[in-house]
Amino acid sequence: MYFEEYLPQRVFALRPVHVTEAGIVEFARRFDPQPYHTDPGSEEARAFGGVIASGWHTCALAMRSFVEGYLSAESALPSPGIDELRWHAPVRPGDELAIAVTVLEATPSRSKPDRGIVRSRIEATNQDDVVVMSMTAINFVRRAPPTAARGAS
């Protein structure tokens, strides 16, 4: 996919994410060592009904689906950032998260004619239909190369 294919309102259902307790604990021990993420037996985890995933772990898991199903190696440039990242509800061991992306805006770059800026809404929804995470991703995406453009005209 090149920039031209990111049409506003287009929706992509990406590969779902399966969350495991081992994955939650391992990620959190390395990067987010708070007891309600790392220790199922802790008072803090029990207060939440068991360990809950680090929000950064949920982001990382969703990113894998985003890379595989939404970005293309030929066109995806490093992202400048994310707006309004929200962790709405706990993510728990055994959760199956549907990952959906909607193109919000696609704007050609003014300064660099070879690319455009795509703004996308990412939502992760669990098996009980609760949106657990949402964000707006900003991505620089290359335009189709001139030969492909000529072929299409």
Add this chain to the structure above:
Amino acid sequence: MYFEEYLPQRVFALRPVHVTEAGIVEFARRFDPQPYHTDPGSEEARAFGGVIASGWHTCALAMRSFVEGYLSAESALPSPGIDELRWHAPVRPGDELAIAVTVLEATPSRSKPDRGIVRSRIEATNQDDVVVMSMTAINFVRRAPPTAARGAS
């Protein structure tokens, strides 16, 4: 630290983050498998002068410092989210990132008198004084327990 200690404009220099090529590649293979993150020999990585870290990896590394030096197990509740996460410049193997946090705002919760909402600016700055990442974190933090409050009065 309880809510009362997060005073606006207070600045915390957290534990610096050391970035390695093995860490960049391992994280990206699992969560962000784009060639400029995963494969030092790829054309894509060479275009950036070598592999660059997944933005989510930089977030996760900074989170560890944030948990260790800014949050307290007694008072930190799960975060509702992040605003204006920006990856300003590439993070590379060998980088040493200074992690600084500034309290922007601390507001008592209206609905839950046992806690407050802290907004914090997190910045990661590399050894060349380039800010590579910034974000505004939103955290729910417990207020000091009544006994401590009585002790202080």
